[in-house]
Ligand code: ANZ
């Protein structure tokens with residue numbers, strides 16, 4: 001068969017790999033391990049190029065390390081719960097489980113058609129009770145540790161999805177998924193106390209040296225650690241005190257007003273009667289827009305005066321108290337001491353409402369600031385204090401320390417570390433998720449705190465439903481409409497009780513799936529701690545950078561919880577994170593239905609085969625970089641593989657050739673090309689530089705083509721080795737073709753199991769010179785070594801030569817003569 005016909009060979013090899021279980025993990029117990037993971041997909045029906053690329057990055061790496069002798073774990077599964085399937089059900093009445101099953105089947109078929117090296121025996125589906133029972137188990141363990149609690153809170157309510165959504169899912173005041181308006185709603189909800197770990201999660205980032213800096217810095221900002229002080233202002237004519245959080249207590253003498261969040265609990269108590277109507281109207285207006293919208297960068301600052309005054313604890317002077325949109329109720333204390341001369345927002349606000357501006361910090365060097373009234377912008381840097389009583393003349397730093405200490409000594413405040421990160425509210429009013437394992441009994445639990453379902457009763461299964469009656473998208477949470485689910489018995493009194501009808505945020509599912517893969521059928525715990533000892537942490541994790549702060553932060557938190565529960569030894573889930581770039585259409589815009597520029601992976605596989613799709617996508621650019629799709633380059637990749645096939649076919653006659661003697665001339669050139677390619681491609685793959693790995697393979701192909709046919713026995717043996725090397729370096733990228741060639745050359749095993757040979761260092765140095773090797777002055781051999789090789793290296797190369805070995809056998813070495821760049825002589829007796 002002269003022609004390269006991928007369609008005729010790819011399915012065959014996929015089936016053979018599968019039958020032989022070549023990608024089973026845990027089959028090399030003594031070998032070092034690599035756990036290589038890609039973010040598990042939400043099974044929408046179709047795979048897109050982003051998926052293809054994502055999984056290829058992991059796949060190339062996984063195949064390479066398997067070839068290098070590692071015990072590789074490379075699993076795949078389904079993030080199967082979630083809104084799209086439920087929303088589709090509301091539209092067309094198909095049960096989410098049915099749709100999800102169909103989607104998984106078609107998605108999996110596509111994944112398989114690309115020949116990825118997954119250990120399918122570990123496949124996980126998060127919507128199955130064997131999986132989500134462990135979400136419930138974690139919930140109960142975390143409840144016991146105080147890491148889960150119920151709270152009333154303002155949540156983001158999506159008026160389209162009719163559920164609570166996370167802050168991160170609100171973009172410009174609308175739901176990022178359905179683009180409906182998002183409102184603040186006061187609801188009871190379940191939350192994880194992730195803030196207990198804020199500091200640890202922050203400190204842990206310093207250890208994540210192999211994560212992209214962009215991701216760690218986003219997490220750092222998200223956690224948002226701020227060092228400052230809390231200070232009490234008393235309120236004129238009232239017993240109340242107003243506590244503010246500030247990072248700049250050094251500026252307190254310049255505080256000319258104080259601002260409360262519109263929903264701060266003091267507002268109602270301190271507002272003077274003449275201002276009441278105005279303040280209440282303002283608060284109502286603010287409540288109608290979500291807090292993300294009202295606090296956005298660039299949102300116009302608005303406020304009203306409460307009529308009340310606060311007393312500055314340092315100056316004793318009264319300042320007016322306002323309420324304004326830019327102060328958040330749930331950050332710091334929900335109250336701000338405003339220093340317009342030194343804070344940009346306060347400056348804008350003071351200008352707008354004609355509030356006084358007082359300069360109290362001067363730059364340590366350079367021009368002095370003018371009077372507050374003449375200031376053109378806030379001066380927000382540190383400096384030297386002025387007009388600040390006994391603190392005048394101190395540096396900002398010194399002043400902060402002294403003022404913090406004074407507040408503390410007087411019981412009017414204290415140093416304080418604040419985090420921007422919030423606890424993670426995970427209640428969802430949807431059906432297609434993990435039921436929260438709680439029951440409410442009016443008799444035993446009149447406050448409706450909720451009692452956990454006894455562990456031995458897990459899982460609390462999602463009930464069968466009449467899809468059209470229950471999934472309507474309207475009214476109460478779907479599970480509340482299923483009496484057979486809701487009505488249960490109380491674990492304490494055995495009387496009638498009601499189940500919680502909320503389900504968990506699907507981000508819970510992806511918090512620990514990487515550990516479930518270690519022992520996917522284990523039923524004593526979420527996973528087998530012994531396996532965790534062997535496999536965790538994940539060595540390389542590949543996924544989209546859009547997960548920078550939610551999934552990638554949540555699963556770091558969960559990993560610490562798993563350690564706390566004694567399940568796993570690691571603090572961090574992942575050593576090296578790779579965030580892949582975007583695949584754009586030929587028009588340079590992100591592939592999307594909207595632009596009509598989507599290239600379906602299946603169309604490429606059908607036309608050119610999986611190997612071309614793989615080689616093209618990996619050649620198109622480094623994993624982290626975006627690239628624009630190019631049909632020409634797909635063609636180019638196809639032509640390259642065709643040339644590989646033709647070359648291998650032409651040289652078929654050398655299959656099995658061996659040679660005992662020295663390699664010289666062309667034979668040596670062939671070997672040198674092969675070993676250089678092994679080195680170059682191996683090193684490129686290790687640094688995830690897949691495009692240069694393929695470029696190296698292309699150059700290798702050119703070199704072999706230029707060397708022509710192999711004639712002598714040495715050349716034939718060298719060429720046989722060279723073709724074997726070609727199959728080795730191709731395997732991560734074009735594994736089907738590689739195995740097809742290897743088989744034609746008589747290989748008895750898959751290339752991936754035969755392994756990745758070590759290159760011979762002597763064959764890869766560029767400047768190689770011959771040394772004459774003498775024994776007692778008589779020429780016995782010639783060895784080629786690097787021009788700058790040290791004496792010991794030349795000697796080792798000489799001693800390794802068969803003819804020299806024979807000449808030295810049984811003799812005693814008297815002397816070793818080394819003439820640089822020319823010869824060595826073994827003087828023996
Ligand atoms: C006075 C001051 C003077 C401030 C100055 C800054 C500069 P980070 O660093 O992000 O933590 N602040 C405090 N609580 C707030 C809330 N609930 N909503 C909006 N703003 C709030 O920011 C801390 C600073 O943000 C605090 O320090 C406070 O303003 C403001 F020259 O206090 B500062």
Ligand code: ZN
Pocket residue numbers: 441442443444445490491492493494495497
């Ligand atoms: Zn009870």
